[in-house]
Amino acid sequence: MMENLEGEKHRQGRIEVICGSMFSGKTEELIRRLKRAKFARQRVEIFKPTIDTRYSDEDVVSHDQNSIRSTPIDSSAAILLLAADIDVVGIDEAQFFDNGLVDVCNQLANSGIRVIVAGLDMDYQGRPFGPIPNLLAVADEVTKVHAICVKCGALAYVSHRLVKDDRRVMLGEQQEYEPLCRDCFQKALKKERGQAIDK
Numbered sequence: 001m002m003e004n005l006e007g008e009k010h011r012q013g014r015i016e017v018i019c020g021s022m023f024s025g026k027t028e029e030l031i032r033r034l035k036r037a038k039f040a041r042q043r044v045e046i047f048k049p050t051i052d053t054r055y056s057d058e059d060v061v062s063h064d065q066n067s068i069r070s071t072p073i074d075s076s077a078a079i080l081l082l083a084a085d086i087d088v089v090g091i092d093e094a095q096f097f098d099n100g101l102v103d104v105c106n107q108l109a110n111s112g113i114r115v116i117v118a119g120l121d122m123d124y125q126g127r128p129f130g131p132i133p134n135l136l137a138v139a140d141e142v143t144k145v146h147a148i149c150v151k152c153g154a155l156a157y158v159s160h161r162l163v164k165d166d167r168r169v170m171l172g173e174q175q176e177y178e179p180l181c182r183d184c185f186q187k188a189l190k191k192e193r194g195q196a197i198d199k
Contacts, residue, residue: 013109014140019121021179022159024147030118034090042087046070047079049096076101094119095130102134124161147179154181
């Protein structure tokens, strides 16, 4: 076990991205890695967008109610100001940040900091979301986690929105979103288009 902790302590700067649909365990995995880093006596700082107030104004909280203290921020540039003398930076709900997040993560990693980012890779329409696609391109390590499709039990592909709302950014939970596989998502889109034509 001590070998593993020494390995955690002496990791070089890097970018790790955890992505997937809603309810896939992204935040759970982020919290697990950050708690492990803290256990290895590393200096850890966690950031989340100020708009994410679903479970807590300040903590990063998973759907399973695991939590870790974080600093809510409005822009990615704030991370550079607040990450001095830190070994590991965690960023949750990264899809809500500006595209400057990619440069911020690169700067941190290039200066020897381990950066762990979690976020949705696609929006409710199945389109690449925010800075995540570019972060995937520059990441040292990518972990794609999967929820289970609520219709058929296959691996989920996307977060399907259940309510009528065209805003790209809409915070929500199980009342507003459901994880669907590619096939069930296509069926849901066809059904919605059919309903729109009928009206």
